[in-house]
Amino acid sequence: MPETITIDPVVRIEGHLGIDVTVDKGEVIDAHTHGTLFRGAEIILVGRDPRDAPTITSYICGVCVSEHQLASAFSLEDAAKVNIPRNAILIRNIIEGATTLYSHLLHIFVLTGPDYDLYGLGNDKWAELLKEVVIPVQVNCHQIVAIWGGRSPHYYATVAGGEGVVPKSELIGMTLARMNLRLPRQPPRATRFRCWTHKLPRLRRLSKPRQLGGETVQARRHHVRCSSNLGYAKNLRGRKTFMVF
Amino acid sequence: MRTTRREFLKTTAALGAATVYTLYARDIASVFSAAAEGDIHTIWFQGAADAGCSISLLQGARPDLIDAITDFKLSVDFHPNIMFPEGEAATSALRDAAEGSKPLDVFILEGAVPEGNFGTVGEIDGKPVTMETWVKQLASQAQYVVAVGTCATSGGIPGAYPNPTRAKGLQYYKQEKGGVLGADFKSRAGFPVINIPGCPPHPDWITLTLSDVLRGFAPHLDNYQRPTAFFGSVVHDKCPRLGYFEKNQFASKFGDLQCLWKLGCKGPITYANCPEIKWNRGINSCTTFASGCRGCADPSFPDPPSSPFFKEIEAVPAPLGIDVNLVGETIAAATAIGIGAHALRRFALKGRQGTTTETAKEGA
Numbered sequence: 001m002p003e004t005i006t007i008d009p010v011v012r013i014e015g016h017l018g019i020d021v022t023v024d025k026g027e028v029i030d031a032h033t034h035g036t037l038f039r040g041a042e043i044i045l046v047g048r049d050p051r052d053a054p055t056i057t058s059y060i061c062g063v064c065v066s067e068h069q070l071a072s073a074f075s076l077e078d079a080a081k082v083n084i085p086r087n088a089i090l091i092r093n094i095i096e097g098a099t100t101l102y103s104h105l106l107h108i109f110v111l112t113g114p115d116y117d118l119y120g121l122g123n124d125k126w127a128e129l130l131k132e133v134v135i136p137v138q139v140n141c142h143q144i145v146a147i148w149g150g151r152s153p154h155y156y157a158t159v160a161g162g163e164g165v166v167p168k169s170e171l172i173g174m175t176l177a178r179m180n181l182r183l184p185r186q187p188p189r190a191t192r193f194r195c196w197t198h199k200l201p202r203l204r205r206l207s208k209p210r211q212l213g214g215e216t217v218q219a220r221r222h223h224v225r226c227s228s229n230l231g232y233a234k235n236l237r238g239r240k241t242f243m244v245f
Numbered sequence: 246m247r248t249t250r251r252e253f254l255k256t257t258a259a260l261g262a263a264t265v266y267t268l269y270a271r272d273i274a275s276v277f278s279a280a281a282e283g284d285i286h287t288i289w290f291q292g293a294a295d296a297g298c299s300i301s302l303l304q305g306a307r308p309d310l311i312d313a314i315t316d317f318k319l320s321v322d323f324h325p326n327i328m329f330p331e332g333e334a335a336t337s338a339l340r341d342a343a344e345g346s347k348p349l350d351v352f353i354l355e356g357a358v359p360e361g362n363f364g365t366v367g368e369i370d371g372k373p374v375t376m377e378t379w380v381k382q383l384a385s386q387a388q389y390v391v392a393v394g395t396c397a398t399s400g401g402i403p404g405a406y407p408n409p410t411r412a413k414g415l416q417y418y419k420q421e422k423g424g425v426l427g428a429d430f431k432s433r434a435g436f437p438v439i440n441i442p443g444c445p446p447h448p449d450w451i452t453l454t455l456s457d458v459l460r461g462f463a464p465h466l467d468n469y470q471r472p473t474a475f476f477g478s479v480v481h482d483k484c485p486r487l488g489y490f491e492k493n494q495f496a497s498k499f500g501d502l503q504c505l506w507k508l509g510c511k512g513p514i515t516y517a518n519c520p521e522i523k524w525n526r527g528i529n530s531c532t533t534f535a536s537g538c539r540g541c542a543d544p545s546f547p548d549p550p551s552s553p554f555f556k557e558i559e560a561v562p563a564p565l566g567i568d569v570n571l572v573g574e575t576i577a578a579a580t581a582i583g584i585g586a587h588a589l590r591r592f593a594l595k596g597r598q599g600t601t602t603e604t605a606k607e608g609a
Contacts, residue, residue, distance in 0.1 A: 007332035008368050011325050014296045016366060018373075036365045036373065039293050040409035044402070049553035055539060056547055059402040062297025062445065110327065135309060142304050143525045150535025151524030153300045154445055157535050159499065159555075164536025166500035171534075 002029060008036065012111040014063050050076055051160050062153050063106065066099040066145070069158045076160035088162035094175060095145050095155070102141035109134045140178050147174050285459055287351040288342055288383060289324040292376045293364055293403040293412050294356025297445040298394040299326050304525055305448025322347070336367030336374075343382035351458060352387035352432075354380060357396040357403040358425045359410035377425060380415070384426055388434045389458045390415065391441065393451055398440040398471075399424075399544040406548050416440070416470065420544050436463045440470045442517075444541035449522060450475045469544060471516070476542065480512035483521045484532045499536055509555035511540030 001024070008018030016037040022030035041060050045053055057072035058065045070092060077084060109129060142152040148165060149155025157164045165171075289299070302310050321328070322338045330338070341347040358364070358380050365373035384390050392415040395401040399419055403412035416424040416438040424438075431437055439458065441450050454472055457464045464472040481487065489495070490504040499508065506513070512532055519530045519538070531538050540551030550558070 006368055006371075008373070009325060009331065009335055009366050011328050011331040011335055014326065016291070016325075016364065018365075018368070037293060037359070038363045038410060039359070039403040039412075041402075043407065043409045044405045047406075049555070051555045052547070052553055055554055056402065056405070059295055059297070059444065062295040062300045065297070114329065135303065139304055139526065143528050146525035146528040150529050150531040150533070151519075152304070153297045154541070155535065156531050156537065156539055159536055162499070164499040165534060174528075 008034075012114070014061055050079075054158050054160060055156065058154060063103060064099065065153050065155065066096050066158075070096065073158050073160050080160070082161060084162045087167055091148050091163045091165065091167065092158065095148050095157070098141040098144040102138040105134055105138050105141070144175050144178050147171050147178075284320045285350045286320045286322055286342070286348050287353060288322050288339070288349060288387075289353045289355065290339075290366075290376075290379065290383065291325050292354060292356035292358045292380065292397065293410065294394070294396060295402075296326055296355075298355045298451070299324070301445035302448045302451055305452055306526055309448075322349075333367075336369070339367065339379060339383070340369070342386055343379065345386055349383065349387045351389045351391060351455070352383045353391045353393055354384075354397040354415055355393050357400050357412035357414060359403060359412040363410035363412075380425055384415070384430070384432065384438075387432055389436060389439065389463070390426075390430075390432045391439045391454065391458065392416070393441050394446055395442045395444045395541060395544070395546050398442040398469075399546075401444060402547060414440075417544060419548065420469075434461075437466075437470055439463055439466065439472070442469075442471060442476070442542040442544065442546075444546060446542070447475070447519065447522060447524065467516075475518050476516045478516065478518060480515045480517055480519055480532060480538050483518060484512055485520060486532060505532060505537035507557050508537055509553070509557055510537035511543065511551050511554070511558065512538040513558060514550060515540040515543045517542040 002022050003024070004020055004022045006018065006020050010017040010019060016035065018034045018036050020030075020032045020034070021028055039060075041057060045056060048056070053076060054069045054072040058069040060068045145152035145155055148163075148171065149157040291299075322342065323335065325335075328335060328338075338347075342349040342352075358376055360377065361375055362373065364376040366376055366379055367374055392398045396403060396412075397415055399414040399417040400408070400412055401414070403410055404414070404418060414424045415426050416422065416428065416430060417440070418424055422428040426438065439454060441454055443450060450472070453474070454464060457472075464474060467473045467476060469476075481490075484490075484504075486502070486504045489502070490506065494503040495507045496503040496505050497507065504510075510532060515538055519542075520532055523530050523533070529535065539554045540546050543551045545551050547554075
């Protein structure tokens with residue numbers, strides 16, 4: 001006799017979702033998801049000043065603010081057929097990189113990990129890991145976004161056509177300082193897993209050597225060493241590295 | 246030295262919210278630790294929200310969200326982003342509070358309340374329960390009701406024109422009183438809805454207001470029921486670029502450091518103390534180094550007068566009610582006279598005392 005199980009609300013997601021699963025003799029034979037909230041962002045955008053679109057679109061989500069804002073800015077720039085300055089691309093990369101980092105962190109440790117008992121998270125270790133690792137690191141990433149955007153979440157630097165800020169050496173220094181993060185105390189040991197980033201195709205040099213005032217300089221990739229206290233993400237050479245993009 | 250009550254209140258008002266935290270950090274911690282024994286039951290409900298207010302709360306400090314929940318055992322019975330039980334177990338927490346079988350001390354709403362089936366949470370007997378139903382039932386059971394964010398306060402983004410879901414805030418829709426609960430609503434402790442606007446609100450605004458509420462009294466509220474400690478002055482008044490405004494120097498393109506008025510900054514009409522307390526633990530604010538205030542704490546956000554975001558403010562409402570060009574020129578003229586007078590005085594003093602060897606060259 002097939003039985004339908006409803007899970008509504010699904011928790012530890014952003015937003016509202018319900019799931020119906022029909023099970024017969026221990027096998028799932030049918031499943032439906034239903035979004036249980038409608039807001040109508042596209043309808044709200046109609047008739048407004050187009051330059052307002054990145055700001056309003058960014059409020060679709062409070063976690064992935066940067067992605068919606070960028071998609072909106074890209075569509076406006078495509079419509080106007082403009083190329084944005086290179087500095088704007090770099091600043092958008094920095095903000096997007098920090099956002100991706102804290103999104104992954106939030107997703108694995110807070111939202112999804114407990115459901116799959118990832119890294120032993122399905123127990124009371126969750127709260128401790130949250131306090132010792134997740135909160136400081138995501139505050140750090142949000143600070144990188146705030147340096148370039150004014151605040152985080154929901155920053156206001158991305159405008160159609162570029163970024164509303166200019167890079168200054170202080171901002172670059174502040175960002176670099178937050179890319180070498182040392183945690184204050186030994187957090188609880190999470191399960192080790194093999195880092196797979198070394199298996200990605202090796203990236204070519206990010207820049208070629210240039211002449212600058214008589215000497216040859218070349219930009220370097222920045223390796224962020226995660227603290228040995230974290231106890232995970234070791235590559236085959238035993239070196240703990242993250243690649244920051 | 247004895248001070249009168251009036252002077253003491255003036256001094257604390259002048260100190261501003263930034264110092265309140267350092268002054269009362271120990272008090273705040275003790276309030277939350279008392280909550281551990283008393284087990285204060287809170288429900289953080291999300292309506293038509295984007296979870297930005299919760300993410301903003303995670304950026305706070307002293308106490309941060311985890312300190313408040315774990316060390317002090319603040320009993321958060323329902324929070325969709327962090328709670329473990331889902332489905333019927335989650336709705337049972339809501340049902341217990343709504344029916345009154347479990348106490349509910351603070352009901353916090355994040356996000357606007359859309360009409361009818363535009364937003365539902367959970368099912369009872371196979372039928373989805375609308376957010377309106379939950380909000381009205383839980384608000385009637387709670388001792389205190391707090392609206393976090395511009396959406397819960399006054400409709401916000403889902404309530405923006407043309408408001409396809411007929412979403413409203415708890416007790417306001419834009420500037421009109423009313424909302425989902427009605428203009429006359431009072432929670433069980435006898436207070437109206439406490440509004441903490443902002444899109445998202447600063448985490449300090451939320452934690453400090455909650456610590457007041459948990460201590461058993463509502464903070465001093467203004468005519469939009471916002472705590473005046475944080476929403477008593479406009480962004481413009483505390484902006485670090487105010488000096489440029491007074492010298493009539495305006496930024497003409499993004500990246501300039503002068504006053505952002507002509508690029509559409511809504512600082513002069515938005516009540517919030519953002520430039521004073523800064524964001525993300527003192528890093529930056531939207532007017533300090535970004536592309537300007539969008540008026541996200543204004544009840545009208547994101548409709549006019551807080552939008553279009555890049556159109557400069559023309560009609561400045563009372564009590565400002567002044568022409569920006571006139572003000573700038575007047576102050577610039579006064580400053581020039583002041584500098585001139587000071588230079589004359591220095592020059593005259595030098596001539597009389599004859600203390601320095603550099604005479605006319607330096608003073609001129």
